[in-house]
Amino acid sequence: MCGIVAYRGLRPALPALLQGLSRLEYRGYDSTGVALNPGDGHPVEVYRAAGRLPELAAVLPAAGQVSCTGIAHTRWATHGAPTVANAHPHVDCTGTVAVVHNGTLDDAAELAAELTAAGHLLSSDVDTELVAHLVESHLSPITTGAGPTAAAVVAAVGAATARLRGSWALAVTVRGLDAVVLARHRSPLLVGEGDDFTMASSDQLGFATEVHTVRELAEGDIVVLGDRHGWFDHTGRAVTTPRPGRPAEPPAAPADRGGADDFTAKEIDDQPAAAEHLIATVAGRLARGALLHDLGLPTGERIRLVACGSSAYAARVTARVLATVAGIPATVVIASEATADAAEPDTLTIAFSQSGETADVLAALDHWHDPLLAVTNNPQSTLARRSDAVLGLGCGPEFGVAATKSFTNQVLAGSALALSLASALGRLSVGELVGFEDQLAQVPARMAATHRLSAGPARDLARRLAMHPAFIYTSRGAGVPYAFEGALKLKELAYRWVEALPAGELKHGPLALIQAGTPVILVQARPLDRLAVNGREMAARGARLIIIGPGEDADVPVAAADHEPPWGPLESVIALQHFARETTRHLGHDVDRPRNLAKSVTVE
Ligand code: AGP
Numbered sequence: 001m002c003g004i005v006a007y008r009g010l011r012p013a014l015p016a017l018l019q020g021l022s023r024l025e026y027r028g029y030d031s032t033g034v035a036l037n038p039g040d041g042h043p044v045e046v047y048r049a050a051g052r053l054p055e056l057a058a059v060l061p062a063a064g065q066v067s068c069t070g071i072a073h074t075r076w077a078t079h080g081a082p083t084v085a086n087a088h089p090h091v092d093c094t095g096t097v098a099v100v101h102n103g104t105l106d107d108a109a110e111l112a113a114e115l116t117a118a119g120h121l122l123s124s125d126v127d128t129e130l131v132a133h134l135v136e137s138h139l140s141p142i143t144t145g146a147g148p149t150a151a152a153v154v155a156a157v158g159a160a161t162a163r164l165r166g167s168w169a170l171a172v173t174v175r176g177l178d179a180v181v182l183a184r185h186r187s188p189l190l191v192g193e194g195d196d197f198t199m200a201s202s203d204q205l206g207f208a209t210e211v212h213t214v215r216e217l218a219e220g221d222i223v224v225l226g227d228r229h230g231w232f233d234h235t236g237r238a239v240t241t242p243r244p245g246r247p248a249e250p251p252a253a254p255a256d257r258g259g260a261d262d263f264t265a266k267e268i269d270d271q272p273a274a275a276e277h278l279i280a281t282v283a284g285r286l287a288r289g290a291l292l293h294d295l296g297l298p299t300g301e302r303i304r305l306v307a308c309g310s311s312a313y314a315a316r317v318t319a320r321v322l323a324t325v326a327g328i329p330a331t332v333v334i335a336s337e338a339t340a341d342a343a344e345p346d347t348l349t350i351a352f353s354q355s356g357e358t359a360d361v362l363a364a365l366d367h368w369h370d371p372l373l374a375v376t377n378n379p380q381s382t383l384a385r386r387s388d389a390v391l392g393l394g395c396g397p398e399f400g401v402a403a404t405k406s407f408t409n410q411v412l413a414g415s416a417l418a419l420s421l422a423s424a425l426g427r428l429s430v431g432e433l434v435g436f437e438d439q440l441a442q443v444p445a446r447m448a449a450t451h452r453l454s455a456g457p458a459r460d461l462a463r464r465l466a467m468h469p470a471f472i473y474t475s476r477g478a479g480v481p482y483a484f485e486g487a488l489k490l491k492e493l494a495y496r497w498v499e500a501l502p503a504g505e506l507k508h509g510p511l512a513l514i515q516a517g518t519p520v521i522l523v524q525a526r527p528l529d530r531l532a533v534n535g536r537e538m539a540a541r542g543a544r545l546i547i548i549g550p551g552e553d554a555d556v557p558v559a560a561a562d563h564e565p566p567w568g569p570l571e572s573v574i575a576l577q578h579f580a581r582e583t584t585r586h587l588g589h590d591v592d593r594p595r596n597l598a599k600s601v602t603v604e
Contacts, residue, residue: 001027001076001598002102004189005206006171006180008225009197013070014060016199020206021072022053026255026399027203027355028598029074030082032056035089035098036067039178041147044098048087069178071171073100076598079108080125090129092136093121096175099135101128102202103167103187103359104603111163127166134160135172147176150224157181157222158236167359167604169202169217179226184217186363187602188382191215191223192248198225202602203357204249204380213245216385249380255399262591264400264493268577272448274395274405275412279440281394282416287433289424291416295389297371299424300346303330304368306338307352308360308601310403310488311410315352316481318414321566325436326422336604338364348373352414354398354406355600356381363604375413377406391417400592401599402493404577407485408570412443415567439565446571449559454548454575457556461546462582465519466494472513472520472543473500473576476534478568479525486521486548486576492594493584503534516542521579523572524549526564548575 005020007013017034033048033056045067049055073088080086089098105111108127111134116122120133138156139148148156153174161168167186173179182189182200192199192211199207200223204214217223220234221243231239260266285291289299303322305315312334319330331341335351335358347370353361356376362383365372374387377395384390393409419436422428428436465471473487474480480502487500499510503522506514514520520543522535528551535545547553549572550560556575584591 001029001600001602002202003027003029003074003206004071004100004102004169004171004200004202005073006071006182006200006225007197008069008178008180009194010068011197012066013068014065016197016208017070017072018053019208020199020201021074023205024074024203025053027074027600028401028593029076031075031077031084031087032073033087033089034060034070034072035100035173036065036070037098037173037175037178038067039069039176041176043095044091044173044175046089046091046095046098048084048089050082050084050087069173069180071098071100071173071180076603078104078603079127085124086126088126088128090124090126090132092132094136097132097135097139098173099128099132100171101131102169102602105130105164105166105168107165131160131164131168131170134163139174148174150177150179150181150226150228150230153177153179153181154222154224154230154232157183158232161185171200177226179224182217182223182225184221185219187359188357189217191217191225193245198229200225203600207248211248214248215243215245218243255397262400264402264404264581264591267398267400267404268574268581269451270396271405271408271574272444272451274409275447276444277394278409278412279443282413283437283440286416286420286437287423289420291420292424295373295391297373297389298346298348299421300348301328301425302344302347303328304333304347304349304370305330305352306333306335306349306361306364308335308358310407310485311352311354313481313485313488314407314410314414317411317478317567318350318418320478320481320568321415321418322421325566326418326425326427328421333364335360335364338367340367350375350414350417351383351387352410353381353383354378354393354403354410356383357600357602358383359602359604362386375410377409399599401594401597402489402580408447408573411567411570412440416440436565439561442561443570446559446561447574450571450574453557453559455578458575458578459582461556462579462586466583466586468496468519470497470518471499472510472518473498473523474503474506474520474534475523475525476503476527476531477525478564478566479523479572482569482573482576483521483523485573486523486580489577489580490583492597493580493591494587494589495595496583503531506534507537511537511541514538514541514543518543519546520544521546521548521576523569523576524551524554524558524560525569548572
């Protein structure tokens with residue numbers, strides 16, 4: 001999704017900016033741009049493209065770009081279509097002020113009317129442009145030759161942001177001032193310090209490898225990256241004690257498909273090893289709540305699980321394990337729908353987010369002040385920094401937009417937490433705990449077997465069903481979250497309409513959708529006999545039943561446990577991932593980068 005990179009140093013800015021943008025690419029975007037500021041009074045040069053980095057490269061000057069200050073952006077459209085005119089950076093009326101922005105402004109319409117009435121000429125549909133004009137109005141009059149002082153730009157950015165409502169991480173550069181000015185509110189922004197340069201980015205991945213120290217802007221901070229850096233808090237006072245710094249993480253390994261046709265294929269394939277790694281880190285710490293105690297967390301009776309999308313389905317599995325094994329009625333909060341609830345003492349909030357950057361999750365967490373545990377694949381993320389403790393998924397980078405190995409590891413992490421809590425509360429005998437530990441230990445092998453068993457049949461099925469416009473995905477009990485997750489894979493990758501629901505709900509309305517040949521993907525789960533009854537009800541009305549499970553009658557076989565574990569038929573999701581991916585390939589769509597979507601959803 002939207003990403004910011006800024007550079008101010010002694011070397012040309014453009015290579016560092018482009019490298020940063022390319023590292024942020026996997027998050028998903030639809031247009032991009034850079035602004036280079038020579039800092040000597042010559043104009044700020046802005047280059048933008050609708051599309052991805054190769055499109056931007058095509059409009060950049062071939063050589064001779066020596067500006068050592070610049071800002072850059074990848075945009076995921078919110079206000080206005082993904083066109084060149086709407087791509088960042090945005091400039092004011094005179095091209096003096098250039099701005100890149102992550103976040104959304106709630107008062108954009110009102111501001112646009114105000115600025116237009118004051119004579120500003122707007123040239124895009126994008127809320128960000130309004131910031132450039134607001135800064136302009138607070139800076140004027142600026143003559144093109146003599147640049148403003150850093151203090152004047154800080155004051156103008158402060159005055160502009162005081163007028164805004166919504167969320168923003170901003171990087172601003174102004175003609176005649178060899179500096180970048182940063183501001184943030186409800187959207188993350190980091191400063192990365194190197195020996196002879198300073199960068200800013202919305203994500204640590206955007207930094208050059210030479211960055212050694214990372215500091216985060218606090219809410220309302222305004223920072224100058226220039227000859228003399230300046231750091232100001234939300235009251236405008238200089239921050240004399242530097243914001244806490246941390247060593248930069250070693251650069252992530254370059255994206256590598258490992259010989260697979262696409263990242264999604266590799267990441268489906270990675271799952272047994274990823275699961276094995278996660279289980280190895282948690283399994284020895286289940287007894288008596290050690291997993292939670294090691295993280296410094298309480299082992300109380302109240303749990304709130306917060307997440308979106310696939311992560312919310314992993315949270316649902318966790319809630320089920322908490323209910324059935326620990327007797328704890330955990331609440332699953334869909335982050336985008338969160339509201340403050342009556343404060344219950346001793347609640348532990350667990351946020352599931354593979355990216356740790358999901359704006360809906362971060363915003364939802366403003367509602368509560370309980371101890372917070374992040375279950376995330378990104379221990380450097382904004383969520384991780386905000387949390388009291390972090391349980392890392394450790395499944396390695398996931399580049400495909402569709403969650404695959406991060407989902408299965410979230411299920412395992414959540415289940416381990418639930419089992420550990422159950423043990424802490426005395427709800428599990430030693431024998432029962434050992435039984436669950438054994439079941440957990442068998443998961444990687446069953447995943448590997450399912451991978452082998454299901455890939456071929458899923459491919460054949462995809463060939464037969466790819467052209468079908470609509471599907472039903474269903475299951476019962478512990479299988480329901482996996483039916484939902486499989487349905488989400490088909491929607492987001494293959495662009496097929498899918499109704500996902502518990503099988504018992506069909507007769508309460510959606511059964512009317514079934515006609516001759518309607519494909520119904522049935523994820524086998526206990527109680528099998530009840531699910532079979534529902535299957536017969538659908539078949540009687542002409543549905544084409546497709547069984548995903550361990551039975552001999554399965555269309556896509558799954559290596560399931562003899563006794564269903566409390567986290568249900570997790571392995572079935574691998575078969576469903578194969579089916580979604582093969583359908584997508586058959587239809588000729590991009591498996592890794594589905595239309596309209598982003599890997600990190602950084603807007604609310
Ligand atoms: C699913 O394939 C998606 N990638 C999506 O639903 C995702 O799970 C959701 O956007 C939440 O993302 P997060 O885990 O990074 O918070």
